[in-house]
Amino acid sequence: MDVSGTNKRYVYLAAALAGLAGLYALGCYVQPPQVGITDVQEHEGETVSVVGRVVDAYQTGEASIITICRGDARLMVFVPGGCAVHYGDQVEVEGTVQRYQGRWEIVADRVETLRSWDAVSIPLWELASHYNDYVDTNVNVTGYISRLYDSSFYLTDVQQQYSVQVRHPRSINLSARRHDQVAVRARLTYTPDTMSLYLDICEEAHGVTVLG
Amino acid sequence: MPGLLLLAGCALLGAAIGCLTGLIPGLHVNTMALLLLSLSGVLAGVLGGGAGGLLLVAVTVAAASMVHTFVNIIPATFLGAPEEDTALVLLPAHVLLREGRGYEAVRLSAAGSAAAVGLGFLLLIPFRLLMGPPLNGYSLMIDVVPWVLVAVALVMVGTEKSPRHVALAAGVFLLAGIYGLLLDAVPVSSPFNLPGSLLFPALVGLFGVPTLLHAMRSGPLPEQQAGEVGAEVECGLPETGRGVLAGSLVSVLPGVTAAVGTILALTGSKTWSRERVVVALSAVNTATAFFVLAVLFITGQARSGTAMVMRELVAVETWSGMLPPPACCLALAAVMVAAVVGFYVTLYLGRWAASRVTALPYPLLATASLAFILLLVVLFTFWQGVLVLLVGAVVGLLCLEVRVRRSALMGVLMVPIVVSYLA
Numbered sequence A: 001m002d003v004s005g006t007n008k009r010y011v012y013l014a015a016a017l018a019g020l021a022g023l024y025a026l027g028c029y030v031q032p033p034q035v036g037i038t039d040v041q042e043h044e045g046e047t048v049s050v051v052g053r054v055v056d057a058y059q060t061g062e063a064s065i066i067t068i069c070r071g072d073a074r075l076m077v078f079v080p081g082g083c084a085v086h087y088g089d090q091v092e093v094e095g096t097v098q099r100y101q102g103r104w105e106i107v108a109d110r111v112e113t114l115r116s117w118d119a120v121s122i123p124l125w126e127l128a129s130h131y132n133d134y135v136d137t138n139v140n141v142t143g144y145i146s147r148l149y150d151s152s153f154y155l156t157d158v159q160q161q162y163s164v165q166v167r168h169p170r171s172i173n174l175s176a177r178r179h180d181q182v183a184v185r186a187r188l189t190y191t192p193d194t195m196s197l198y199l200d201i202c203e204e205a206h207g208v209t210v211l212g
Numbered sequence B: 001m002p003g004l005l006l007l008a009g010c011a012l013l014g015a016a017i018g019c020l021t022g023l024i025p026g027l028h029v030n031t032m033a034l035l036l037l038s039l040s041g042v043l044a045g046v047l048g049g050g051a052g053g054l055l056l057v058a059v060t061v062a063a064a065s066m067v068h069t070f071v072n073i074i075p076a077t078f079l080g081a082p083e084e085d086t087a088l089v090l091l092p093a094h095v096l097l098r099e100g101r102g103y104e105a106v107r108l109s110a111a112g113s114a115a116a117v118g119l120g121f122l123l124l125i126p127f128r129l130l131m132g133p134p135l136n137g138y139s140l141m142i143d144v145v146p147w148v149l150v151a152v153a154l155v156m157v158g159t160e161k162s163p164r165h166v167a168l169a170a171g172v173f174l175l176a177g178i179y180g181l182l183l184d185a186v187p188v189s190s191p192f193n194l195p196g197s198l199l200f201p202a203l204v205g206l207f208g209v210p211t212l213l214h215a216m217r218s219g220p221l222p223e224q225q226a227g228e229v230g231a232e233v234e235c236g237l238p239e240t241g242r243g244v245l246a247g248s249l250v251s252v253l254p255g256v257t258a259a260v261g262t263i264l265a266l267t268g269s270k271t272w273s274r275e276r277v278v279v280a281l282s283a284v285n286t287a288t289a290f291f292v293l294a295v296l297f298i299t300g301q302a303r304s305g306t307a308m309v310m311r312e313l314v315a316v317e318t319w320s321g322m323l324p325p326p327a328c329c330l331a332l333a334a335v336m337v338a339a340v341v342g343f344y345v346t347l348y349l350g351r352w353a354a355s356r357v358t359a360l361p362y363p364l365l366a367t368a369s370l371a372f373i374l375l376l377v378v379l380f381t382f383w384q385g386v387l388v389l390l391v392g393a394v395v396g397l398l399c400l401e402v403r404v405r406r407s408a409l410m411g412v413l414m415v416p417i418v419v420s421y422l423a
Helices: A006-028 A037-043 A123-131 B004-023 B029-038 B040-046 B052-073 B071-079 B090-098 B104-132 B137-158 B163-183 B198-215 B239-252 B258-266 B274-299 B306-313 B326-356 B362-401 B406-422
Strands: A047-060 A062-069 A073-079 A090-100 A103-115 A139-149 A153-155 A163-167 A181-191 A196-200 A205-208
Touching: A006 A123, A006 B163, A006 B362, A037 A062, A037 A073, A037 A090, A037 B239, A037 B326, A047 A073, A073 A090, A073 A139, A073 A205, A103 B258, A123 A163, A139 A163, A196 B406, B004 B029, B004 B052, B004 B071, B004 B326, B029 B040, B029 B052, B029 B306, B052 B071, B052 B104, B052 B274, B052 B306, B052 B326, B071 B090, B071 B104, B071 B326, B071 B362, B090 B198, B090 B274, B090 B326, B104 B137, B104 B274, B104 B326, B137 B163, B137 B239, B137 B258, B137 B274, B137 B406, B163 B198, B163 B362, B163 B406, B198 B362, B198 B406, B239 B258, B239 B274, B258 B274, B258 B406, B274 B306, B274 B326, B362 B406
Parallel strands: A073 A103, A163 A196
Antiparallel strands: A047 A062, A047 A090, A062 A073, A090 A103, A139 A153, A139 A181, A153 A163, A181 A196, A181 A205
């Protein structure tokens, strides 16, 4: 069949549009396998998806290097174009697994924040039960102020079963009072000298909000 | 500081690696650079150990990236297999091949690349003064990147031969742009864990497949004229200068590759002959690789995969004075050696290819090229890459059918860059 020039154009256009729709569907429905942090070494050279919480992030030139964790496992992620994540953000990383200087890492094609660290506040008992997951990350914790000092206060749950010291700069003027229910946005840190966990208000995004 | 003999040896090793990556479509020089990085500990030990050894590995990477830009004209011309940086040169080089002047296309490209290196050295100090302190032009340029690209796209589309073709070119550009945006979402995997990018099948589909399909229906190639390797080659200052300027511009801009530089170089060059286009585009590619090295030392920013690897290997001392820091001098010396090697190797291989390309009937050679490219696509990007290639081929054929310039297909690269800057 001899297809005229005009018909050919329409055929190519229709095929191109169909092909683009197919690529779109492929991108939506064919996702790389999601693997655990401890399983990445079995997928060297492959594109995988990994979920974890950001425990470290820094810029190097145009790229970002972030560390994500899940439980005790940690994984470095190299993001060539950089990304804006915060300590404590729950992220999904999609990229290629490679070995670099003896350790496994992912060279990311995409980093998506599934949940920002301050989007959902967690109860104190959750923090106490799974502190390993949250150490060195930003957290948003609700509780009650039990004791109040110049540069710190103690946050407890309603049954006063759990308690954590919240440290803040003296320059912060806390409007909260004893027994107030508050939401604290801070970094959970572990001090080896005293073998203690603290909530440190040390960044601009940190603070205390009185809830009631 | 490593000795001259070691330096020359590493430059030659880099040149050999660059030849390999330049001749094999789909095998990017960044891949070899990352491999060298992962072996850097061992290699540095062999090369004397310590910082000096790592510096030599970095020099090898710099030499490889330089020679790659010389040699990649050969698969583009004789096999119709383009890379990102040779996509636009494919058509004029192929036309020259059909005229029996395939070797001349290679000679012009080698000349353009060599002249770009020479001009690059002459412009190095002014470039440093412009981009670094006190003028700090680099910061200003970053802010205007998306608008420059939008302007280039408007000029590219707006200079078609009639309003109807302008509209058609805009449509093709947007179609290619959507295609480019969708590539990011498609997962890529290789059945042999080879590092692959969907950009390879995309560009082969857009630029290479239509050319090869046309070649499969064509008559035999005329006898190729293969001149002497040592014969003079000529290239003019306007096209080389424009290529070097475009290459130096894109070497600074994040996310903007030499391929976009080729579009910049050709903007407003409607009346240029094919020969001048080949020279300009080759100059862009080589100038980009050259100035990326300078940008690494002037701003500390790595604008290519190889520059990123180099930054991992050596302590990049900022070039703030008039003279480059020692590590930069060594890298530039290696680049100079690599450029000379790359020039003669390209001519030699081009002459060899020109004398062999007519051994097979060209339609059969085009079919074999297409099969070879398909094999590479499967090896590097599996069935996803084949799908991407097919879609790209249809878009490329549409571009030919509506008779607009092939540069409209570069929307595949430009639209994602503009979107990423503006988002």
